[in-house]
Amino acid sequence: AQKVTQAQTEISVVEKEDVTLDCVYETRDTTYYLFWYKQPPSGELVFLIRRNSFDEQNEISGRYSWNFQKSTSSFNFTITASQVVDSAVYFCALSEARPGNQFYFGTGTSLTVIP
Amino acid sequence: DTAVSQTPKYLVTQMGNDKSIKCEQNLGHDTMYWYKQDSKKFLKIMFSYNNKELIINETVPNRFSPKSPDKAHLNLHINSLELGDSAVYFCASSRPGGFTEAFFGQGTRLTVV
Numbered sequence: 418a419q420k421v422t423q424a425q426t427e428i429s430v431v432e433k434e435d436v437t438l439d440c441v442y443e444t445r446d447t448t449y450y451l452f453w454y455k456q457p458p459s460g461e462l463v464f465l466i467r468r469n470s471f472d473e474q475n476e477i478s479g480r481y482s483w484n485f486q487k488s489t490s491s492f493n494f495t496i497t498a499s500q501v502v503d504s505a506v507y508f509c510a511l512s513e514a515r516p517g518n519q520f521y522f523g524t525g526t527s528l529t530v531i532p
Numbered sequence: 533d534t535a536v537s538q539t540p541k542y543l544v545t546q547m548g549n550d551k552s553i554k555c556e557q558n559l560g561h562d563t564m565y566w567y568k569q570d571s572k573k574f575l576k577i578m579f580s581y582n583n584k585e586l587i588i589n590e591t592v593p594n595r596f597s598p599k600s601p602d603k604a605h606l607n608l609h610i611n612s613l614e615l616g617d618s619a620v621y622f623c624a625s626s627r628p629g630g631f632t633e634a635f636f637g638q639g640t641r642l643t644v645v
Contacts (some may be wrong), residue, residue, distance in 0.1 A: 450631055456573070462622065462636040469631065506573055512631070519565065519588055520624075520634050522575040 423523035438494040440509030448514040457505040538637035555623030564606040569620040
């Protein structure tokens, strides 16, 4: 069974603090893809990153970084020096490489950055 | 150019009415989806189409009927609307196989009164 767990429902940090959003996934497939999406207060879903199951290299993009560890089935997201504009709901998602795939989403983590 | 566009953005209607939400993508993707986001922000798949063929049909009331006239369009028709149908509905598209990200429309906030 496929499942994505984001145990942190809500997080509040003060601006400039670092924050890590946790994501744990379950799948029986050996080939799969992991994603992070951002949903700001305006409501749209913004794609942030994709990672395939064969690539465990961590990735950094500006203040954002992602840590993928197959051994613990985790794909965590860290925001360094958080800003007010980072306030949003962040979703982790899983997709399996097969016809008729769907994207399985976690329940989201609501991040509030306090100025 | 908007990649995935949904209309309308807001929809307020009375119980019992029938309504449609339209979705179009200009990305050339073969796969399109409808997701429902409830008040707790949980995103749940409703339907998935690949090249106009229905692939995924989750346990959704049969009052909901998707229609894909061509690869670029996936519309959602809802009959006999109920209060519990109030939610945000997202259309999305992707390449088949799940190895690329899904691109989402702006969402349609449906309120049934």
